[in-house]
Amino acid sequence: MWLNRILVITAVTLAVPAAPASAVPDLDTGAVERLVTGFAARSGYPGVAVAITKGDRVLHTAGYGDVTDRTLMPIASLSKSFTALAVMRLVEAGRLTLDTPIREHLPGLPERITVRHLLHQTSGITDRTLREKSLPQPSSPAGAAERAKAATPASEPGSDYSYTNTNYHLLARLVEVVTGERFGDHLTRNVFTPLDMTDTINIDQTPRDLPNQVKTGHVYAVGVSMRAVEPTRFVGGSDGVITTARDMGRWLAAQHGTRVLSATGMAAMRTPSGPDHSYAMGWNTDDDGTIKHDGIWFTYTASALIRPSGYGVAVLGDSGFSLATGGTPALARDLARLLEGGDPGTPAPTRLITDLVLLALTTGTVLLGIRRLRGAATWPDRRLPLLRLVPRALPVALFVSLPYILGAGVGGGRDITFLQVVYVVPMLVLWSAAAAGMNAATIVARGAAVFRRRRVARAEENVKA
Structure with a gap:
């Protein structure tokens, strides 16, 4: 060949x-x-x-x-x-x-x-x-x-x-x-x-x-x-x-x-x-x-x-x-x-559809994040509650790693900076930022709620003692 x-x-x-x-x-x-x-x-x-x-x-x-x-x-x-x-x-x-x-x-x-x-x-x-x-x-x-x-x-x-x-x-x-x-x-x-x-x-x-x-x-x-x-x-x-x-x-x-x-x-x-x-x-x-x-x-x-x-x-x-x-x-x-007299092929793909999907995902991510934040104060204090928050850090890690993920997965190992990622896929960056921000806020809000309830519980125990 x-x-x-x-x-x-x-x-x-x-x-x-x-x-x-x-x-x-x-x-x-x-x-x-x-x-x-x-x-x-x-x-x-x-x-x-x-x-x-x-x-x-x-x-x-x-x-x-x-x-x-x-x-x-x-x-x-x-x-x-x-x-x-x-x-x-x-x-x-x-x-x-x-x-x-x-x-x-x-x-x-x-x-x-x-x-x-x-x-x-x-x-x-x-x-x-x-x-x-x-x-x-x-x-x-x-x-x-x-x-x-x-x-x-x-x-x-x-x-x-x-x-x-x-x-x-x-x-x-x-x-x-x-x-x-x-x-x-x-x-x-x-x-x-x-x-x-x-x-x-x-x-x-x-x-x-x-x-x-x-x-x-x-x-x-x-x-x-x-x-x-x-x-x-x-x-x-x-x-x-x-x-x-x-x-x-x-x-x-x-x-x-x-x-x-x-x-x-x-x-x-x-x-x-x-x-x-x-x-x-x-x-x-x-x-x-x-x-x-x-x-x-x-x-x-x-x-x-x-x-x-x-x-x-x-x-x-x-x-x-x-x-x-x-x-x-x-x-x-x-x-x-x-x-050459052939079929030019299928119509060029449109950016608009992809961006509208990403916009919808961003909107949904923000709305779900707001819902979680509103319920943070009553989040159930089960066994190892803070450990259960660890998966919420994954969107944050993905957001920070976007240049490496895109460079390796799409660019075949090419180097790209975060600013350049914004130029290439601004709506993907927006969705990732929304997911990272809402999940980081959830970690903080739920973690604060757990510590607050535990502090109140300890105070009540001290009063009873």
């Missing part, structure tokens, strides 16, 4: 030429608009921009809602494919090798980690060994590399896949050290400009470096998309590219040529690190030959994919990810199906 995947990816990379006009079907832009606007309405996205390509031709770019195809929008982790391309250009120029130990250029980092390991996310560094979002955020790639010196690999480099932004932070710093240029400047000169991506920029830290042209993104709760400032995070190399749908069309089209990298280099970027891995170099791969990547900020999301048919799709949305919607990956997939 793995060999078949490599053969398909290589064939797509090497064999797709510029498509002649007769080979490119007419695009039903009305169908695209209906699919995109329907998704945006159901999923709570105020604005969505798309780019559609076939081979090395841009077929369509457009914005819907409050964005256009020239609106600057973050593409989050789609940035990793840009970082990987910058590194591979240095490899082809002979300034690096894929098996160069990074310690040769970045002293003090863990041993045996190579450039290849960072690109493939197999360095052994994980979000659990370096909690990149919870720790103080660096302001530059140099600071990120200094912070990474504290990382202890969870496994032997090259053996296990573990997605972490730290690997691509280190690649950004590696580019700076090898070239003597700021990473963003290097991307502009060697990637954006050659591909005529004239509106595209790179930043190091949010929200500090966001230009004024980038509108504040959104979080969603109970049918309302609310503007929210992106939390402070270091994003250089991992998810710092800010671009437009128009420029993303040029990026997708360039994946079918050799304008900035050889065909062999392109194929290498799309080849996973091993039979059990699907991550290549800044791209994910599917068994059918699709290459793709998704990106998540807390106030923006983005997706890009290239199908073996030659169709490419990029989707940029100005609202953050949540557990209640498939987000931009679902829309990118459905657009690809539409382009």
Whole structure:
């Protein structure tokens, strides 16, 4: 299966030429608009921009809602494919090798980690060994590399896949050290400009470096998309590219040529690190030959994919990810199906239903909590009454542990702070907070009632004595 995947990816990379006009079907832009606007309405996205390509031709770019195809929008982790391309250009120029130990250029980092390991996310560094979002955020790639010196690999480099932004932070710093240029400047000169991506920029830290042209993104709760400032995070190399749908069309089209990298280099970027891995170099791969990547900020999301048919799709949305919607990956997939003449799939899941359920649970939790508090004074003083209050501490523990539970259970071990959890699932946080608060109040009220009754009982016994 793995060999078949490599053969398909290589064939797509090497064999797709510029498509002649007769080979490119007419695009039903009305169908695209209906699919995109329907998704945006159901999923709570105020604005969505798309780019559609076939081979090395841009077929369509457009914005819907409050964005256009020239609106600057973050593409989050789609940035990793840009970082990987910058590194591979240095490899082809002979300034690096894929098996160069990074310690040769970045002293003090863990041993045996190579450039290849960072690109493939197999360095052994994980979000659990370096909690990149919870720790103080660096302001530059140099600071990120200094912070990474504290990382202890969870496994032997090259053996296990573990997605972490730290690997691509280190690649950004590696580019700076090898070239003597700021990473963003290097991307502009060697990637954006050659591909005529004239509106595209790179930043190091949010929200500090966001230009004024980038509108504040959104979080969603109970049918309302609310503007929210992106939390402070270091994003250089991992998810710092800010671009437009128009420029993303040029990026997708360039994946079918050799304008900035050889065909062999392109194929290498799309080849996973091993039979059990699907991550290549800044791209994910599917068994059918699709290459793709998704990106998540807390106030923006983005997706890009290239199908073996030659169709490419990029989707940029100005609202953050949540557990209640498939987000931009679902829309990118459905657009690809539409382009290939298939069924776009089921309607996008709605955040509203999930949030209304959570709101109902929150209301019920508060009402039941008030009822318990009113009856606290008459709570029966049975055997070991305080021990019976211990289960009431469980909602408190769950509330405090939300970042760890969501990071492990949903994020595959990714790091996330409590503030960032609020951005992703505000109504879940509200319900958890209500459950924790009402149960903590119940513990206090019932415990106080028990002590009060016992004090009165002792006083009465003393009077009788």
